[in-house]
Every structure is written in C-alpha cells, then in structure tokens.
Amino acid sequence: MANTVTTQDREIKHLNVLVQVQLNRAIKEIKAKGINPLVVETLRSKERQYYLYCQGRTAAEANKAGVPADYAKKYANPTAKKVTWTLDSIHIQGCAVDVIPQRKVNGKMTAIWNSQDKETKQIISIMEKYGFEPGANWKTSPDSPHFQVKGCRGTTYSASNTTKWVTKMIQFHLEAKGYSVTIDGIWGAKTTAAVNKFRKKCGWKENGKLGKNAIKVLIA
Ligand SMILES: [Zn+2]
The missing domain is CATH 3.30.1380.10 (Muramoyl-pentapeptide Carboxypeptidase; domain 2)
Known part of the structure; x- marks a missing residue:
C-alpha cells in the first residue's frame, strides 16, 4: 500500500x-x-511533514513557518491538536x-x-x-x-564532522568487527586508530575516514 x-x-x-x-x-x-x-x-515524506505541521495551525501560521502556500491551504487544521513543532x-x-x-x-x-x-x-x-x-x-x-540520529546526512565521516550519535553507532560496528574502541560517542585518537586498522585490513589508504562504501563494508 x-x-x-x-x-x-x-x-x-x-x-x-x-x-x-x-x-x-x-x-x-x-x-x-x-x-x-x-x-x-x-x-x-516532506509533504506528510507539512500535513503534520498544519495540525493545530491556520494556513497563515503554517505558511509563515515555511509550509508552501498550496499545502498550507490544503492541510490547515487550526482546531486540531498540535503534533509537531518542526518542518525539519x-x-x-x-x-x-x-x-x-x-x-x-x-x-x-x-x-x-x-x-x-x-x-x-x-x-x-x-x-x-x-x-x-x-x-x-x-x-x-x-x-x-x-x-x-542527528548527522546521518553526511557521506564521509571523520573525527572533524561526525555527531556523537553517529560516532556511537560507528563505534558499535567497529567493536563488533573486533576493533578496540570505547563506545562513548567521542571520536578521538582511539576511534581514528580503529578506523585505520579497519581500512588497512580492507586494503584502503589509512585516512581516518569512513565513506559510503566503507560504511557498507563495516556494517555488513
Ligand atoms: Zn518521531
């Protein structure tokens, strides 16, 4: 369906x-x-988020917050209970x-x-x-x-650009693959070392990063 x-x-x-x-x-x-x-x-879907945002709000309120006018008009439902406070x-x-x-x-x-x-x-x-x-x-x-899990949108993860939530998930997988890490959401030297050991085993350059393909191999 x-x-x-x-x-x-x-x-x-x-x-x-x-x-x-x-x-x-x-x-x-x-x-x-x-x-x-x-x-x-x-x-x-984005449209469903617009629909949800319109619950408990007038078309004008929803539109002001960023709901496109046609959706705001279609879904505005000021007498309903509010169910969300974000469009993002x-x-x-x-x-x-x-x-x-x-x-x-x-x-x-x-x-x-x-x-x-x-x-x-x-x-x-x-x-x-x-x-x-x-x-x-x-x-x-x-x-x-x-x-x-905030910060999933990225395609290459490293110490400098990875949220604590994504870091924690990556640490879980590193540990499951037998690499020594602390599952604490902090991407420090120990996590970078584990990433590099994993990369070396895969025959890749030890650059301390995990791209889309590396993630696929790591979680397999
Ligand atoms: Zn939710």
Whole structure:
C-alpha cells in the first residue's frame, strides 16, 4: 500500500542504512527483554511533514513557518491538536524512528502511548544504548516515542564532522568487527586508530575516514 500524508511508513528498510542496522539490534534486545515493540513510523515524506505541521495551525501560521502556500491551504487544521513543532524532522532524512511497546490489555493487543510506562522506559534506555537520541529526554517539547540520529546526512565521516550519535553507532560496528574502541560517542585518537586498522585490513589508504562504501563494508 502506498503511503499517504495521513499514514505512517513503518518499513525499517527505508531508513538510513547505518540507522536500520542499529535499530534491528536494539529491537532484538527489546524483544529479549520480553517486550513486544511496535515501530510506528520510520521515513517521512516532506509533504506528510507539512500535513503534520498544519495540525493545530491556520494556513497563515503554517505558511509563515515555511509550509508552501498550496499545502498550507490544503492541510490547515487550526482546531486540531498540535503534533509537531518542526518542518525539519529527522524522519525526512530517514534517520528517526518512533517505537512504542504493545501488549495485551484486558485480552486485547494494545499500543501503549505513555512515556511513564515501565516498558516504554526500558525501550528508551535500550535505544539510547544503541546510539539513538530519545526525544523523551528533551527538556523543551519532549517527544516520546521519538528516537533520532542527528548527522546521518553526511557521506564521509571523520573525527572533524561526525555527531556523537553517529560516532556511537560507528563505534558499535567497529567493536563488533573486533576493533578496540570505547563506545562513548567521542571520536578521538582511539576511534581514528580503529578506523585505520579497519581500512588497512580492507586494503584502503589509512585516512581516518569512513565513506559510503566503507560504511557498507563495516556494517555488513
Ligand atoms: Zn518521531
């Protein structure tokens, strides 16, 4: 079924490749804890973001914030509840995912939308461990069940241009491949050394960087 502006894309394989591998690992650990996770949304189209932004806003308000006039007119819904505060969601980059627990309540499988729920909190802590930034932890406008990885848009990662979230994910993969790193989100000399050892093994120049192809080999 094709996705429309009102439906969520739930395909993990539509996400950025680094993010999807890491999400699959996190989900495996969530399931091992006996929790049944539900992926609510992965990749989001720009038009759907416009639609969401128009909820709880007038066409003029949405347009002023950057929603093109035709979309603002089409989707404005000032009486609805606001659901987003940004037009630049990381979902559009394929680097964000919403995950909630689901379980039987009174005999019926139920999606749990409650940031204070015990299983929700376990999901948040596991996702954070795997390098995702939980929206639940934001001081202003917390967004549970949102998880994101800022800085995925780049094509070549190195010490100078990589966010702590992407760095953490790369460190996970370096360690999984047997290279000595600390999974702390800090790309220092130890991480560069591990990257270079990996590059040397692949027969590549030891330049301390990971490009698109290197990432593909690293996560395979
Ligand atoms: Zn989200």
